[in-house]
Amino acid sequence: MIRENISYHSFFIYGLIVLGSNLVIIHYTKKWAYMLLIIMMGIGSVSMQMHPVSKEQFLAGEQVTLKGIIIDEAETAFNQVLILDQVINVQKDKAVALRSKIKVITNYQEDFHLGETVLIQGKVNPLPKQYNPSDFDYGLYLKSQGIVNEVKLQQVIKRWPYKGVLYKIREKVRMQIEYIFKGQDDGLVSALVLGEDGDLNTDIRALYEQLGIAHVLAISGLHMSIIAAGIWWSLGIMGLNYEMRNGISLIGIWSYSIFVGMSVSIIRASIMLTIMLVVRSLWEEEDLLSSLALAALIILIVNPFQLYQVGFQLSFIALLGIAFYQSVYHFIKHECSCAKSVLKVCRILLPSICIGLFISPVIAYHFYEIPLLSVLLNVLLVPIFGLLLPLIFITLLVSTVMPGISFILAYSILGFLGSIKSIGTFLATLPFTTLIIGRPSGLFLILHYSMLCILGFKLKKIWNKRNYYLVGVGSLIILVGILNTEGFMNITHLYVGQGDCTVVTTPKGKTLLIDSGPEQSGKKVENYLKYKGKRQVDLAIVSHPHEDHIGGLLYLIEEGYNVKAVIWQVPDDLKDEYAFRLKKLCEKQKIPLYKGYRGNEVRIDDVCLQVLWPYKDADYSNANEASLVCVLKYGEFEELFTGDIGFATEKYLENDLDDLEILKVPHHGSSYSSSSKFLEKLSVEYGMISAGVRNLYGHPNRLTLERLKEQQIEIMRTDIQGALFVRTDGKQYTVQSQIQEE
Structure with a gap:
């Protein structure tokens, strides 16, 4: 297990x-x-x-017949995704109702509609695993959405059309958006009004994420607050009393929530607004912290896995930032002698700064970097979107009676969106728009939020005794710095599918990349480097120019990641697509590209990389046998990296090798490598095999595994155990894996 x-x-x-x-x-x-x-x-x-998502899981590979209502539908580049609710598991002798949702993956080009009921047959996909610590935890995400399993659709048995008017209204609004904006909005208007991001331009999504303003694209607190405020203000003009305005506002936000699909983020925002409005109606005042606590409790009672969802964390942490701002602003206004102009500036800038202080560690924890422009952009853009959303709603309403005026309004909206895109594209090209800091430690998070809470609640006392507080903060920062200081070398064999990739971090923080996996896994490599807080690769080693070893490095360089130098061994006359691309990229980025031969030695800090193969006059007709073979040394610790060599090259190396601690098993555990004599000569304790799950080559081969076992070598496999971690001080070392066997 x-x-x-x-x-x-x-x-x-x-x-x-x-x-x-x-x-x-x-x-x-x-x-x-x-x-x-x-x-x-x-x-x-x-x-x-x-919880049902923990108890109702199907077995991977199981054939199931399910009946359910489609509550969400989206199309990706590869397939169509349906979310089924009110699911019934139809078995031979009985039907079992599930309290969880089911995600259905289909390649069918059928026109599914929200609200319709379907009876389908499918095969249960394996539950997703987190193979690298920096990978997105998709399994936990599904649980936070109340989804118990992912099913591959095989057959649609029967369909019952949705007879209600809700879908017809949504379709009417969608068609009206297309009619008014002529498809020139990059899918932004549908995302903002209906919560449908299937048509959202991928470049726009990436741009907003890079700038740290992607939250404005999801229907959440901003949208619901604007709707509630609009209703409340309109009812005030009509002369209704306080309680009536709050009550009708509640009806409005929940009606809109139902209309746009009751997603998790929408429900979360609606619950939070409901509690705040109810508290105002009962006591005519608002206790923000108590309201937040009650809202969080209600949400977590329904689904406790929401606690680990980044949207949940950011929503509540941002509101804590608002409470912090209220405390700071109250102190500045009443305790400091500030001019009115200064107070106006504080009202404009302080909210985003305070929210930034609270949400930045959470963003860093999940994404390993902080968008430095997000504070400034949120100050500017959130108010703009606060005006754009009502304008979009007004445009849609006007279009039903006065189409001509709605086109004029639509052009103004497109102008705003185009300006935001142009300015954002320019800002994204500037250096240092994001700061890679890695995942913060638990100790840092505790100290950070503890100090902010102390500062927010005891600001006046701290101001009177600020010297003592500054000494305390300084001491804590020094303590965290001491605890984070390491004298260890860390080696991580990443899971990159069918390929090889190893990230080495020296005791002084330098980064070595030994092979980089296939190009499609380049994002995994980049995410792990960011997870470790690495802003550059100090040295990249390419064992040979096959795509499963060089592709990730091509991705990194093309994406602008800083690579300082590359070592490889490729003949000048080799006509290879990947070798050609790497040469051109290194020339363009002015990255030194060195050739490695037997006898070469590279030292980075106290770490030594010694090249054992190939000779200068080696036969390069077989790229696998010409792989760079290196020994990584730190103190008494040694690990051998072998690329894709086979029996032939192993014979050349047998007399040059002695006892080692760890072997990166050649050629993903191919049957034509890791001979018994070679393994006996090495006398290693661990054999690291990098291979893809259910790969087409059958790696690692059964015969290779048997030879490793005969030499009493403990086998570690990325396809089973995920990323493999080695940590050493140069004398002792430990080996762990991302996925542990019980």
């Missing part, structure tokens, strides 16, 4: 820290109300185990 080291394990560790902290607080403050938090944490842990 396989157990995954998925990311939410770290949250349980933080939970234990919070538990211990609360016990200390209870002991010293005697405020037993803190026990409520501890109890709720315990209930949450149990509810995760008992």
Whole structure:
């Protein structure tokens, strides 16, 4: 049985820290109300185990017949995706109703519609695993959406059309958007109004993500707040009282939520607004923190896995940032002697700065970088979108009675969107628009938010005793720096599918890349480098110019990632597409490209890379046998990297090798490599095999595995265990894997 080291394990560790902290607080403050938090944490842990998405899972490969209602539909570049709710598992002798949703993947070109009921037959896809620590945890994402399994559609048995008017209204609005904007909006208007991003231009999506403003594209708190405010303001003009305005606003936001599909983010925003409006109606004032706590509790009772969803975290953390702003602004206004002009500037800039302070660590935790322009852009663009959204709604309403005026309004909206695109494209070309910092540690997150909370609640006292506070903050920063200082070399054999890729981090923080996997996995390599907080590759080694070893490096250079130098061994007259591309890219980016021969030695910090093969006059007709073979040395630790060599090259190397700690098994565990004599000569403890899950070549071969076992070499495989991690101080070393076997 396989157990995954998925990311939410770290949250349980933080939970234990919070538990211990609360016990200390209870002991010293005697405020037993803190026990409520501890109890709720315990209930949450149990509810995760008992939740339908944890208990209703099908077996991978199982044939199922399901009946359900289509609540969401999208088209990707490769297939069509349906989300089924109110699912019934139709078995031979009975029908079992599920409380979870099902995701259906189909290549069928059928015209499915929201709201219709379908009876389908399909095959259950394996539950997705997180093979690298930097990979998106797709399995956890599905759970946070209430989806229990992914099913590959094989047959549509029967369909029942949706008889309600909701779908017809959505279709009418969609057609009206197409009619008014003529497809010139890059799919933005449909995303903003209907929450449908299937037609959203991929370049626009990537641009908004890069600039840190992608949140404006999803229907969430901003949209619902604008709708609620618009209704509330309109009713005020009509002279309705406070309670009536709040009540009708609630009806409005929930009606719109139902209209656009009741996605998780929409429900979350609606619940938060509902609680705030109810609190205002009952007590005519708002306790933001209490409202947030109650909203979070309701959402987590429904689905506790929402806790690990980045949208949930950012929504609530951003609102905490608003509460922090209110505290800071109140202090500046009442305790500091500031001119009115200064207060106006504070009202404009402080909200985005405070929100940025709160959300930046969360963004870094999930995406490993911080968009530095996001604070400035949010100050400018959020108000613009706050005006654009009502204008879009007005345009759609006017189009039903006065089409001519609606076209004029549409052109103004397109002008705004085009200006944002042009300015954003220019800003994205500027250097340092994003800062790669890697995933922050749990200790850093705890210290960061603890200090912000202390600052927000005790600002006046801190101001009076600021010297002591600054000393305390400085001491904590130094403590974190000391704890993060390492004297270790870290080696990570990444899972890149059918290919080889190893990332080496020296004790002083330099980065070596030994092969880089296929081009399609280049994003995985880039994400891992960012996860480690690496802004550049100091040295890239290419064992040979096959796509499964060189493709990722091509991707990195083409995407603008900083590569300082490359070592490879390719004949000048070799006519190879990938070798040609790498040469041209290195020339264009002015990256030194060196040839490696036997006897060459490269030293980076205290780490030595010694080239054992090939000779200068070696036969290069077989690229695999001409692979660069290197020994990575740090202190007494040595690991041998072998590229795709076979028996022939192994014979040349047998007399040059001695005892090593780790072997990167040649050629993904091919049957034509790793001879018994070669393995016996090396006398290694671990054999690292990099291969793709269910690859077409059958790697690693059964015979190779048997030869490794005969030499009592412990086999580690990326296709089963995910990324493989080696950590050494030059004397002792440890080996771990992303996915642990139980």
